[in-house]
Amino acid sequence: MVINKIIFHDKLLFMKRKIIGILIVLCVAALVGKACINRDIPETDAPVLRKKADVILHDYKQPENKTVNGIDYLQSQNTIGDFGGDMVLSTIGEGPKTFNPFNTKDNISSQMSEIMYDGLVTTQPVTGEVIPKLAKGFEVNGNEYIIYLRKGIKWSDGKSITADDVVFTWKDIILAGFGNTSIRDSIVVDGELPTVHKIDDYTVKFITPKPFAPFLRMLATPIAPKHIFEPAVKKGKAYFDTFQSTNIKPEGLVTSGAFKLKEYVPAQRVVYEKNPNYYEINKNGDKLPYLNKIIYLIVGDINNEVLKFEGGELDVISLQGANVARFKEMEKHSDFTVYNIGPNTGTMYLSMNLNNRKDDNGKFYVDPKKQFWFSDLNFRKACDYAIDRKNMVLNIANGLAEPLFTPESLNSIFLNKNLKPYDRDLEKSKELLRKSGFYWDKKGHLRDKFNNHVEFNLYTNAGNTEREAIGVMVKQDLEDLGMKVNFKPIEFNSLVNKLVSTLDWDMVIMGLTGSPLEPNGGKNVWMSNGTLHMFNQRLEKDMNSKRLPWEKRIDYLYEQGALAINFEDRKKYYDEYQEIVYEQKPFIYIYSPIIIVAIRNKFKNVFPTPLGGVTHNIEEIFEKGIN
Amino acid sequence: MQILIYILKRILQTIPLLIIVSLISFFIIRLSPVDPLAELKLNPSVSKETLQRETERLGLDKPIIVQYGKWAKSFVKGDLGITSNGEQVSAKLKERIPNTLLLTVIVIFLTWIVGVPLGILAAVKWKTPFDRILTVLTSIGMAIPSFFFAVLLLIFAVKTGWFPVGGLTSSNFLEMSFSQKVMDITRHLILPVTVLFTISLAGLQRQMRANLLDVLDSDYVKFARAKGLSEFKVVFKHALRNAINPMITLLGFEFAGLLSGAALTEYVFQYPGLGRLILEAVLRSDINLVMASLMMGAIMLVAGNLIADILLIITDPRIREAGGRQA
Numbered sequence: 001m002v003i004n005k006i007i008f009h010d011k012l013l014f015m016k017r018k019i020i021g022i023l024i025v026l027c028v029a030a031l032v033g034k035a036c037i038n039r040d041i042p043e044t045d046a047p048v049l050r051k052k053a054d055v056i057l058h059d060y061k062q063p064e065n066k067t068v069n070g071i072d073y074l075q076s077q078n079t080i081g082d083f084g085g086d087m088v089l090s091t092i093g094e095g096p097k098t099f100n101p102f103n104t105k106d107n108i109s110s111q112m113s114e115i116m117y118d119g120l121v122t123t124q125p126v127t128g129e130v131i132p133k134l135a136k137g138f139e140v141n142g143n144e145y146i147i148y149l150r151k152g153i154k155w156s157d158g159k160s161i162t163a164d165d166v167v168f169t170w171k172d173i174i175l176a177g178f179g180n181t182s183i184r185d186s187i188v189v190d191g192e193l194p195t196v197h198k199i200d201d202y203t204v205k206f207i208t209p210k211p212f213a214p215f216l217r218m219l220a221t222p223i224a225p226k227h228i229f230e231p232a233v234k235k236g237k238a239y240f241d242t243f244q245s246t247n248i249k250p251e252g253l254v255t256s257g258a259f260k261l262k263e264y265v266p267a268q269r270v271v272y273e274k275n276p277n278y279y280e281i282n283k284n285g286d287k288l289p290y291l292n293k294i295i296y297l298i299v300g301d302i303n304n305e306v307l308k309f310e311g312g313e314l315d316v317i318s319l320q321g322a323n324v325a326r327f328k329e330m331e332k333h334s335d336f337t338v339y340n341i342g343p344n345t346g347t348m349y350l351s352m353n354l355n356n357r358k359d360d361n362g363k364f365y366v367d368p369k370k371q372f373w374f375s376d377l378n379f380r381k382a383c384d385y386a387i388d389r390k391n392m393v394l395n396i397a398n399g400l401a402e403p404l405f406t407p408e409s410l411n412s413i414f415l416n417k418n419l420k421p422y423d424r425d426l427e428k429s430k431e432l433l434r435k436s437g438f439y440w441d442k443k444g445h446l447r448d449k450f451n452n453h454v455e456f457n458l459y460t461n462a463g464n465t466e467r468e469a470i471g472v473m474v475k476q477d478l479e480d481l482g483m484k485v486n487f488k489p490i491e492f493n494s495l496v497n498k499l500v501s502t503l504d505w506d507m508v509i510m511g512l513t514g515s516p517l518e519p520n521g522g523k524n525v526w527m528s529n530g531t532l533h534m535f536n537q538r539l540e541k542d543m544n545s546k547r548l549p550w551e552k553r554i555d556y557l558y559e560q561g562a563l564a565i566n567f568e569d570r571k572k573y574y575d576e577y578q579e580i581v582y583e584q585k586p587f588i589y590i591y592s593p594i595i596i597v598a599i600r601n602k603f604k605n606v607f608p609t610p611l612g613g614v615t616h617n618i619e620e621i622f623e624k625g626i627n
Numbered sequence: 628m629q630i631l632i633y634i635l636k637r638i639l640q641t642i643p644l645l646i647i648v649s650l651i652s653f654f655i656i657r658l659s660p661v662d663p664l665a666e667l668k669l670n671p672s673v674s675k676e677t678l679q680r681e682t683e684r685l686g687l688d689k690p691i692i693v694q695y696g697k698w699a700k701s702f703v704k705g706d707l708g709i710t711s712n713g714e715q716v717s718a719k720l721k722e723r724i725p726n727t728l729l730l731t732v733i734v735i736f737l738t739w740i741v742g743v744p745l746g747i748l749a750a751v752k753w754k755t756p757f758d759r760i761l762t763v764l765t766s767i768g769m770a771i772p773s774f775f776f777a778v779l780l781l782i783f784a785v786k787t788g789w790f791p792v793g794g795l796t797s798s799n800f801l802e803m804s805f806s807q808k809v810m811d812i813t814r815h816l817i818l819p820v821t822v823l824f825t826i827s828l829a830g831l832q833r834q835m836r837a838n839l840l841d842v843l844d845s846d847y848v849k850f851a852r853a854k855g856l857s858e859f860k861v862v863f864k865h866a867l868r869n870a871i872n873p874m875i876t877l878l879g880f881e882f883a884g885l886l887s888g889a890a891l892t893e894y895v896f897q898y899p900g901l902g903r904l905i906l907e908a909v910l911r912s913d914i915n916l917v918m919a920s921l922m923m924g925a926i927m928l929v930a931g932n933l934i935a936d937i938l939l940i941i942t943d944p945r946i947r948e949a950g951g952r953q954a
Contacts, residue, residue: 088798094907097714105667181677245714263801266722267899268794271801295798300897304781304793311785311792493912496665531668531675 060126060607060617063280065136071152072136074280076288078605081622083286086293087603088315089615090305095298096270099253099261100244101222102179112270112296115618116255117222120147120166125612128413128517130216134161134223134256134279140216142565145206146199147219153279155225157254163198168226170196170206172233178240186520187218189563211565214520225254258289258619270296280619290605290622315603316614319596324400327598336598342610343402343410343592348467348511350387350474350588352380354536355503357545365503369452374506378436380585382429386477390423393591396469400596404589406578407526411610412516414571416578429481446482455484456506459498462489467509470590474509499534509590510534516611519574520562526554526577535586550584630940634933641929648925649918653698656914657691663711663912685711685914698918708915710908716919719904724886726795727893727900730816731885734823742828743874746835751862753840761832768829777822777895790818793897819896823889834877838870845869872943879935883928887920 061077091108098104101113122133132138134153139146153161174184175193187194192209199205208215232243244253250261258280259272272294280288297314299305309317319327324338331338352374355365364371373379389403405422408415437449446454458475460467468489475485485507490498498505512532515521524530528551529543538545547555554577561573581587597614599606605620615621662668664681682688686697701708707716749758784790791797795815796808803811842848843866851861890902897903901920908916 086798185676247714247718265796265800265899267897267903268796269798271798297794297798299793300894300903304895304897307781307785308792311788313792493662493665493910494659496668497662500668501662531678 060609062124062131063620065132066281068281068285069152072150072279073153074133074150076280076282076617076620078607078617078620080282080284081290081604081620082624082626083290083292083622085291085623085626086295087291087618087621087623088295088297088313090297090299090308090314090317091270092299092301092305095267096246096264098245099248099264100179100240102173102224103241103243105180114222114257115272115294116253116257116260116275117224118256119220119222121216121219123217123220123517123611125607125609125616128611130220133220135219138219140565143208143211145208145216145219147204147206149202149204150279151202153256154277155254155256156260156275156277157225158277159225159227159254161223161225161256162201163204164201165223165226166204167196167198168230169222169224173224173229174221176233178233178237183218183221187212187215210563212562213565213570214518214562217518223256225256228252228254259294262293267298269298272296278619282620289619291618294618309598315600317598319598320400320593322398324398324596327596331598335602336600338596338598339608341595341597341608341613344595344610345409345411345513345516346511346592347404347407347409347514348470348509348590348592349404350383350507350509350590351535351586352383352507353503353505354548354586357538357542359503360541366506369448369450370456370506372450373448373454373456376436377584378432379438380588382432382481383478384585384588385422385425385429385432386481387474387588387590388424388477389591392470392473396466396473397591397593401591401593404592405582406589407514407522407581407587408519408574408578409514409516410592412514412519413567414519414574416575416582418575419578419582424477426480433481440482444482445484453484454482455486457486457488458507458509459495459505460487460489460509461492461495463492466593467511471509500531500537501539503537503539508534519577520558523558523562527558528552528555550580554580630937633940634937637933637936641926644929645922645925649699649702649922650695652921653695653914653918654691656912656917657694659912663687663914694914698915702918702922707919710916711911711913716915719916720901720919720923723899723901723904726898727886727889727902729812730819730823730893730898730900731889733816733820734827734889735881735885737820737824738827738831739878741824742831743835745828746832747839747862747867749832749836750839750843751858753843758836765829765832768825769833771826773822773826774891774895776825777819777892780818780822781895784818791815793895795899819889819892819898822892822896831877835870835874838873839866842866842870868942872939875938875942876932876935878938879931879933880928882931882934883924886927887924 063074063076066073066075091111093108096109096112097106098109099113099116101110101117104110104113118134120133120135121130121138123129124131134150136148136150138148147166149161149163149166155161173179175196177184184193187208189209189212194206194208194212194215197205197207206215206219229243232240246264246266250263253261255261255275256279258275258278260275261270262273263269263271265271274289274292276287278288282288297308299308302320305314305317306319306323308314319338327336327338353366353370354374356371356375358364366374393399393401393403402410403421404410406416406419433446438454439447439449441447448454458471460471462468471487471489475487478485495508495510499508499510512522512525524532525534527533528536528547529538536548536551557573557577557580561570561577564570564573595610595613597608599608599614602623602625603621604624605617605622606614607617608614609616663685664678664687667678667681686694689697698708707720710716710719745761749761752758781792784792791814793815795812797803797811797815800808800811839862843862848861848866851865852858856865886901887905889898889900890906892898893900893902894906905917905920907913908920
């Protein structure tokens with residue numbers, strides 16, 4: 001008994017100490033936690049960003065042609081800067097998979113390889129027009145494109161850049177179907193490909209089978225050095241697929257861009273160094289670029305990227321959501337500036353499955369009662385009016401987005417500005433539903449005229465917190481109409497499989513990235529036989545099934561839009577297609593996030609634009625006071 | 628000789644095991660609705676022809692069993708195949724294995740060199756304040772999720788600027804002298820090593836303490852004490868030898884964790900190791916890469932156990948004799 005008591009006492013003592021220990025731990029944790037919380041400023045302090053106009057109408061001057069000693073340089077018109085210094089940027093994900101610009105299948109690889117290779121033309125970062133780059137100038141006559149090359153400019157290894165390189169790149173790589181063929185596939189007109197001809201050493205002519213407007217922008221495709229790529233092309237397509245992979249020694253890359261590869265460390269960084277033979281000079285006649293190196297850190301996720309920027313390891317970062325407010329607050333006593341460069345090219349939307357076909361087993365992809373709802377324009381419009389975009393912009397995007405109503409992104413030069421935005425209007429929704437025979441039972445549940453309760457699944461990809469948040473709000477908004485929405489975020493790959501292969505979904509929240517310059521890139525989404533015609537996806541066996549009247553019209557508009565040459569003519573076609581989408585609601589657009597970037601103040605000649613981003617004039621950017 | 632036969636038997640036993648592991652993993656990956664081409668399919672600029680070619684290149688148009696057969700055949704030949712991006716799997720793994728080994732070997736070395744003595748000390752000083760403090764500390768160590776701890780340390784690195792924010796080398800690594808390079812890597816390693824060390828130290832120390840306490844309570848130790856042997860001799864000569872056996876088994880598992888044990892920490896610290904590579908591969912359903920890493924994990928586990936068993940035979944005569952009789 002006595003012994004027991006002692007042990008008990010001992011245990012008690014031990015427990016006491018343990019509890020004290022735990023308390024200490026908790027206190028420490030709470031203190032740490034509190035320190036973190038205090039760093040965040042309250043959400044109510046919405047950031048006051050500089051007006052969009054401030055940034056877009058900055059005094060960026062486009063470089064001009066200038067011939068010195070018979071060499072056709074490009075001359076920077078902006079402030080003359082100091083030479084030297086590095087700029088550290090970042091890329092999220094796994095890093096590049098190849099440095100061969102013709103093999104890239106993902107954005108990061110394209111970005112990483114295109115830094116090194118210039119195309120014949122490029123996009124004016126403010127206006128979006130096509131302007132010469134590697135070419136000195138160009139002429140377009142109907143279906144003929146005459147390109148004049150710069151005389152005397154060189155590859156990074158000192159060999160001249162001539163018409164042979166251009167003809168080789170187009171004829172033997174792109175048109176011959178080497179590497180990633182998406183460019184080739186996108187310039188086929190009526191089954192025919194364009195042709196390319198050398199006129200003299202510095203003049204090249206392209207002829208498209210028919211006038212084909214998107215072709216001009218395709219000329220921004222990088223030009224390859226013939227003396228490096230030709231041996232690889234001769235070894236066949238299989239070899240070409242592995243040519244200039246990420247294992248290549250940097251010396252093996254011969255480039256025309258402002259920078260060339262210096263080092264690639266898998267999962268850590270890609271380092272580029274100045275190309276001494278670059279063809280742009282400043283007003284003093286010194287060769288650009290100003291920076292010695294640009295470094296892309298390969299980071300796994302946004303949080304790490306933010307930490308790296310705060311830790312001073314990064315010079316440029318693009319920000320999202322809550323971070324913007326925090327950075328704006330920090331900006332005052334910090335060495336960076338936060339820029340608002342307007343809505344991005346992403347479009348977030350809610351889509352319904354309009355599919356009315358059967359699968360191989362004779363089963364409908366979509367339950368017929370649901371087909372009845374989704375195919376009803378009044379139902380789609382009712383959903384559209386029920387969605388509170390403003391609320392989503394405020395609560396999900398922290399006010400850093402703009403409500404969206406059109407398939408073309410808000411910064412697109414083809415945006416149809418006549419399509420007016422509108423607010424949430426539940427009364428209008430209810431009226432539309434009533435018109436189609438829907439009614440509400442005693443419990444307030446929405447029922448169709450066959451007495452079915454309106455209930456369906458809403459999918460999005462799990463892990464994308466923004467889309468998940470939108471899903472929750474869409475669910476609430478639609479449930480205000482008495483619908484029952486089962487919101488199911490699922491894994492990205494599984495979702496894509498549903499959307500393009502098994503087709504067994506009801507509603508989905510997705511996003512697509514469009515081009516602000518060329519709507520024809522959306523033909524896979526909008527043409528009825530497209531591989532991403534999600535709202536009414538036709539599998540191979542269904543290609544000849546009946547098209548909806550407005551689908552037919554969009555098909556026609558897309559075909560005509562590509563064939564017309566003048567911007568004004570093209571715009572008419574693309575305006576009408578946007579109007580149809582606005583009316584028919586196959587996609588209910590939600591919002592477009594605004595791009596916010598923070599850049600360290602030590603860098604000058606920084607002119608971020610919605611079309612060109614931050615690095616469009618990377619060769620002109622310099623680090624002030626580096627010497 | 629008997630040991631050799633035993634080893635041979637064990638190796639033969641692993642073959643069906645590996646086949647089963649590979650079959651299960653292959654089918655789970657392939658039957659999951661994860662589409663390796665999802666990203667391409669969702670890219671509006673990718674044409675139907677490109678998708679078709681990719682499907683054929685990855686062999687996705689054939690039945691699963693044929694795909695498995697093809698994979699198994701080349702695996703046996705030592706060819707790990709190519710990743711979905713067309714790179715050699717073996718080259719990809721080779722890039723990352725040294726980095727992961729660098730991290731895990733340092734961590735295992737440190738934990739054992741610190742954890743085992745601490746465990747012994749705690750057992751010998753049982754119920755003294757020293758033991759209690761250690762118990763509290765190891766409780767904390769075991770209770771903190773590695774993920775959370777890693778994030779805390781990262782924030783610490785950002786706020787103080789004393790340590791780099793993740794990675795393994797600085798961006799100007801190429802231009803450094805040798806000693807600078809060593810310093811640079813050390814600076815990058817300190818935080819991830821701290822996380823992994825804290826977490827595995829706690830477990831190891833407790834294990835060692837518990838083992839030794841068990842043994843210290845046994846009759847032969849009491850007898851040794853009664854015989855008047857010095858405490859040092861009792862603990863190190865008699866008790867420790869018996870308490871170390873379970874630790875050897877543990878060492879076998881540590882061996883298996885050499886290549887895969889640090890994935891979460893690697894991810895938080897953006898450490899260019901295997902863990903990050905494999906996580907990304909799984910998300911993409913990059914079958915050859917995932918299979919290669921799974922098989923590597925299975926083989927390492929089997930090998931680790933085998934090594935532990937052999938070590939046990941060497942250290943423990945009881946097992947040696949029992950094993951001998953069986954053979």
